[in-house]
Amino acid sequence: MSNAATILVIDDEPQIRKFLRISLSAGGYKVIEAASGEEGLAQAALGKPDLVVLDLGLPDKDGQDVLREIREWSQVPVLVLSVRAGESEKVLALDNGANDYVTKPFGIQEFLARVRVLLRQSARGEAQDATVGVGPLCVDFSYRRVLLDGAEVALTRKEYAVLATLARHLGRVVTQQQLLRDIWGPSHVEDTHYLRVVVGHLRQKLADDPAAPRFIVTEAGVGYRLRDA
Known part of the structure; x- marks a missing residue:
């Protein structure tokens, strides 16, 4: 910059x-x-x-x-x-x-x-890297896998989709409605509990404390963003 x-x-x-x-x-x-x-x-x-x-x-x-x-x-x-x-x-x-x-x-x-x-x-620029890293966390889009401290983290399809979407908008807020629309479909834009459950599981697997997040930050009532290290 x-x-x-x-x-x-x-x-x-x-x-x-x-x-x-x-x-x-x-x-x-x-x-x-x-x-x-x-x-x-x-x-x-x-x-x-x-x-x-x-x-x-x-x-x-x-x-x-x-x-x-x-x-x-x-x-x-x-x-x-x-x-x-x-x-x-x-x-x-x-x-x-x-x-x-x-x-x-x-x-x-x-x-x-x-x-x-x-x-x-x-x-x-607009070009998307093959991987996005946030400290010890790496999202590899080419192989659809996530590494934490070099070890692969086993994620469900929905968990990976949410994390990958946040990674593609690194540092930016992605609204709940956008995540629900893109991942669950247009008929689920009001089903915010689906998203809360998946984000909760992601945080557990990434050892990410919601009170002091290293990775996934909640923008209350709006959505989530992946912290730009």
Whole structure:
């Protein structure tokens, strides 16, 4: 990741834009700003940012609509930064194509860490590696197997499918609905207990403490992500 990455901040609150400009600039990033949805869309097209930080409560149009419009022509990483803390808003944003979601008020160190993760993912490009490693955990897509500390872990078909999906979106939240739709089928998007059971079994087999996870992180009410080491 280059420290010269350009970050577009779309937020109508001047104090938030100033705070982010100072914090991101101190990290070596170039910052461009927009105070409305239309201005943000224009900057996203003309400024060619490496990452977009998007507020949902904009004065001229809803941030969810801005996100959908961006996704019509760009795969630039989008980090939603919003006061809306409801589960439905988070799920909708992720389903609309957001890469991550941070709720205001927020800690700047966590925010910057999430920015770094998204930029690393973007720098890796769209090509999927044959394997994904998170510390001692390795997911081998070619041979459909999982290794922990070099030893193969016996997983059921559903357990492997969930872990492989999280690995293919390393560091990013995958919604419960997406996992259920992709792995169990469209008729099971409300059967969240299926997913909880499988994730519980995965954690047992990976010796992953849900209270202090090394690998699988729960985003409460939204979904799961595989920690990017």
